[in-house]
Amino acid sequence: MENDRLIIFVKNLELGKVKTRLAKSIGEEQALGIYHKLLLYTKEITKGLNADKAVYYSEHVDNNDLWDNMLFSKALQQGEDLGERMQNAFADAFAQGKQQVIIIGSDCLELETYMIKEAFAVLENNDVVLGPTKDGGYYLIGMTKFLPTLFEGKNWSTEDLLMDTILDLKKMNAKYYLLKTLNDIDTIDDLKSLDKFPNQKSEDWF
DSSP: OTTEEEEEEEOOOOTTSSSHHHHHHHOHHHHHHHHHHHHHHHHHHHTTOSSEEEEEESSOOOSSSSSOTTTOEEEEOOSSSHHHHHHHHHHHHHHTTOSEEEEEOSOOTTOOHHHHHHHHHHTTSOSEEEEEBTTSSEEEEEESSOOGGGGSSOOTTSTTHHHHHHHHHHHTTOOEEEOOOBOOOOSHHHHHGGGGSTTOOGGGGO
């Protein structure tokens, strides 16, 4: 829908700058290859969504990469930390008249197209939707109005992030919905857990 926007936060494919925790176990080159596959997966599950889609890059906009310029608009993340970058991306979307805005990352192999559709659907009756991760963060956040507080004073990439965000929502008396809890691919153990899924095997990622 033209009033819905899906924002995909990605890192530029640069050696030593992606999946740094994973790289400590498998090396920078393999970590880069795995992140490339994660980007391909994220593209596949989002390309057919009936929403305005935007890819937000970490370092510079790449107009000649795997993201089809006909399907995805492109922009640069703005801000000193992840919170400020997401805050600014939401502000941009709402300033452009979008009514439902969702941000996802690019490192969750358990995320599927129907889950993103569900996230947009529940925003019809909620102020905020969150997709929790098993490590205490979230893989998805969406809202129907700009709530900058959700991105201020947070310890990013910690086990308290989701709970701190929910506490903010409770203080604001905002109505929120939690999606299914999923697992991001950040460590070697996360990769090994793929063996539990019928179509994903950890050895396929090396």
